[in-house]
Amino acid sequence: MEITTATRDDATILSVAGRIDTATAPALELAINKAIEGGTRRILLNFAGVTYISSGGLRVLLATAKKLKNPGDKYALCSLAAEVNKILKLAGFTTIFSIYPSEGEALAGW
Amino acid sequence: MPGGNASLVSLSWQPVPGAPGARIYPLIRKLDTTSSNAYLIQTDDVILLIDPGGLAEQAAQLALVIEECRREHDRPVFVFLTHAHIDHFLGTQCTPAFAHSKAAVFAVQETGAAALECGDGKLTQADLLGQIISPFRIGLPLLTDGRIDSCGVPVSRTFSNGATVSIIRKPAATGLAREQIRFGSGPALDVYHTPGHSPDSICIQMGGLLFIGDVLFAANPGIAGICGWDQSALIRSLDGIEALFADGGIVFVLPGHGRVIAAADAGLMFAAIRADTLALENIVELNRERAIETAAFAEDCMEQVNELFTIMAGRLYYVSYVLEELGEEDVAAEVSRLIKGDAIDELLEAFRSFADEHHKGSGVSIHLALKAGQVITKLQRSFEGAELAHIIDPALVQRAARLLSDYTTMLRGFCPPRELEECDLVRHLEALVTGLSVPACSDDDLLSSEDDDSTFTRLLLRRIGMQPLLSEVAFSFSAGEKHLVAPVDHDDLTDLVTYILEDLVGIGAAAIALQIARDGNRAIITLTGTGCTDSDFPKPKGGFLGRLCDRAGGTLSCAVDGKTREYTISLDGLI
Numbered sequence A: 001m002e003i004t005t006a007t008r009d010d011a012t013i014l015s016v017a018g019r020i021d022t023a024t025a026p027a028l029e030l031a032i033n034k035a036i037e038g039g040t041r042r043i044l045l046n047f048a049g050v051t052y053i054s055s056g057g058l059r060v061l062l063a064t065a066k067k068l069k070n071p072g073d074k075y076a077l078c079s080l081a082a083e084v085n086k087i088l089k090l091a092g093f094t095t096i097f098s099i100y101p102s103e104g105e106a107l108a109g110w
Numbered sequence B: 001m002p003g004g005n006a007s008l009v010s011l012s013w014q015p016v017p018g019a020p021g022a023r024i025y026p027l028i029r030k031l032d033t034t035s036s037n038a039y040l041i042q043t044d045d046v047i048l049l050i051d052p053g054g055l056a057e058q059a060a061q062l063a064l065v066i067e068e069c070r071r072e073h074d075r076p077v078f079v080f081l082t083h084a085h086i087d088h089f090l091g092t093q094c095t096p097a098f099a100h101s102k103a104a105v106f107a108v109q110e111t112g113a114a115a116l117e118c119g120d121g122k123l124t125q126a127d128l129l130g131q132i133i134s135p136f137r138i139g140l141p142l143l144t145d146g147r148i149d150s151c152g153v154p155v156s157r158t159f160s161n162g163a164t165v166s167i168i169r170k171p172a173a174t175g176l177a178r179e180q181i182r183f184g185s186g187p188a189l190d191v192y193h194t195p196g197h198s199p200d201s202i203c204i205q206m207g208g209l210l211f212i213g214d215v216l217f218a219a220n221p222g223i224a225g226i227c228g229w230d231q232s233a234l235i236r237s238l239d240g241i242e243a244l245f246a247d248g249g250i251v252f253v254l255p256g257h258g259r260v261i262a263a264a265d266a267g268l269m270f271a272a273i274r275a276d277t278l279a280l281e282n283i284v285e286l287n288r289e290r291a292i293e294t295a296a297f298a299e300d301c302m303e304q305v306n307e308l309f310t311i312m313a314g315r316l317y318y319v320s321y322v323l324e325e326l327g328e329e330d331v332a333a334e335v336s337r338l339i340k341g342d343a344i345d346e347l348l349e350a351f352r353s354f355a356d357e358h359h360k361g362s363g364v365s366i367h368l369a370l371k372a373g374q375v376i377t378k379l380q381r382s383f384e385g386a387e388l389a390h391i392i393d394p395a396l397v398q399r400a401a402r403l404l405s406d407y408t409t410m411l412r413g414f415c416p417p418r419e420l421e422e423c424d425l426v427r428h429l430e431a432l433v434t435g436l437s438v439p440a441c442s443d444d445d446l447l448s449s450e451d452d453d454s455t456f457t458r459l460l461l462r463r464i465g466m467q468p469l470l471s472e473v474a475f476s477f478s479a480g481e482k483h484l485v486a487p488v489d490h491d492d493l494t495d496l497v498t499y500i501l502e503d504l505v506g507i508g509a510a511a512i513a514l515q516i517a518r519d520g521n522r523a524i525i526t527l528t529g530t531g532c533t534d535s536d537f538p539k540p541k542g543g544f545l546g547r548l549c550d551r552a553g554g555t556l557s558c559a560v561d562g563k564t565r566e567y568t569i570s571l572d573g574l575i
Helices: A025-037 A055-067 A082-091 A103-109 B056-072 B090-094 B110-117 B145-150 B231-246 B263-278 B288-325 B329-336 B341-362 B365-380 B394-411 B425-435 B443-448 B453-465 B490-506 B542-552
Strands: A002-008 A011-020 A042-053 A074-078 A098-100 B023-027 B038-042 B047-050 B077-080 B105-109 B140-142 B155-158 B164-170 B178-182 B189-193 B202-206 B209-213 B252-255 B420-424 B474-479 B485-489 B511-519 B522-530 B554-561 B564-571
Touching: A002 A025, A011 A025, A011 A055, A025 A042, A025 A055, A042 A055, A042 A082, A042 A103, A055 A074, A055 A082, A055 B288, A055 B341, A074 A103, A082 B288, A082 B490, A098 A103, B023 B056, B038 B056, B047 B056, B056 B090, B105 B110, B110 B140, B145 B164, B189 B231, B202 B231, B231 B263, B252 B263, B288 B329, B288 B341, B288 B365, B288 B394, B288 B453, B288 B542, B329 B453, B341 B365, B365 B394, B394 B490, B420 B425, B420 B490, B425 B474, B425 B485, B425 B490, B425 B511, B425 B522, B443 B453, B485 B490, B485 B542, B485 B564, B490 B511, B490 B522, B490 B542, B490 B564, B542 B554, B542 B564
Parallel strands: A011 A042, A042 A074, A074 A098, B047 B077, B077 B105, B105 B140, B209 B252, B474 B511
Antiparallel strands: A002 A011, B023 B038, B038 B047, B155 B164, B164 B178, B178 B189, B189 B202, B202 B209, B420 B485, B511 B522, B522 B564, B554 B564
């Protein structure tokens, strides 16, 4: 799994590529925590390159939602592959955070 | 001396209990299917090696120990096989110390001896495990028909390694054919014919040690049914072994794979194997073709299991998250414990890594099938199905449980159950989709339970955990006739339609239509998802869903056109 971090429109965008599984989920959590500790309250996870997410990965997404629930905080996912989208939808996660088709739509819509 | 609760120590010489002058050097391996344990015994007269194993490096290691023994005191070497499966001997084929008959004489029950002398790939399981064996000479065929007539009369034989042994056929007091072999004045070796796992299986006794080969695993999924396996012979052999224990004197049981077992613990194990064996009536033969089919089914199942377990764990995390938001941290923690998410992730990851290696070309199908069986057994222990079904969609939990059970059934040598019964498709599917459209717990139910804490908590959990699959999609149901009755497997059809609806919801269909119509004597069920948001459609799981539809009693096709995906289930025999 590879994570690249960028800043756009006052948001931190973490673009993730590869599998989010038992071995890699902690690295994702670390990268998100680092961004939050750096002061950002607007996080967009671009999952365009994510091919698989395990239950450990789902837990990281929920843990992030818990950290970004103050008024004004923003947290969303975008560009999900169909398989990953299906897992999030059927697990009920789409009611916790928004999922957008693209980065642009996320930044314009949240 | 080992005794009582003590056990034998691997890679160390120690006395053989009940056999003065004999010492044993066990090589106990971590349980696997590549190579058996090996047991070296030395007396003043002979060096005996029981089951050298399947790996050349193990055989070479044993050859070094034998060489050291012979340097101290040169004696003839005999190699006994508890049966002629390759994991018990293949390592010797490229180890010079065992390669010619003057170095070591092999002793195998006569059916196994014949198989080894002609290089039989089936009985030795070489074909199943993708190996090639070279035929080799068996100097001492055991329990031969030719010696039946001389029961009670010692027969003396001299061998190419210089040894002279005395063999005496004994009456089968325990129901097991028996021969006693003496290599001089030292302790004798008793050999019992215990077919079932294979036709040539034997148990070997010296003093208080009973070497049992693979009888412990003979009823295991993925082992029962291999070429030469025989249910009734196995039961007779188990009865005979039980009688051997009743005679007393056995201290340790030394299996072909895994740890040494104290005789006191072995009785219950044999009783369990007997019960398992009795349940294996009419299983199919586990040959190479069946192994390939089972491995393909394993991969399909594991892909689906992966998705279902991730969704189930995700649902539970979601419930836990909402409960924490509501200030119910204790209940949230309790809910999280119902599924061991990390353990499940690790198991699924282990299978994936194994399958990746398999596809790189080095693996054989039976190993992949067995690995899936091992993972599935552990998965079955990783979630509290009954408890979970009170919180998340029970259909999700039941489907996961059925998948695991279907695979185990297949691996055991049966076909997953398929019970075709007449079913009113219209009523059945209407009830199914209604259940997928309305909340499991209504607002009124929840509000009326607020005086009773435990009922309120239970209903609240259901309300949070069970989100109707079709609640956020424009869904329509139509049937050409009021009743359409066809023979189907009720559970499989339910699972199939649910998987398809999940697939359509998952790929973001804005609208889903389910239609049932008559086409001659066939019922046609069409599930159409339109306005799907994902232009990058994942490939429909034709293999898994196709097989499931076959078990449900029909055939399945899938067509994709732009943002529309359509599944068609065709069921023959409309009444």
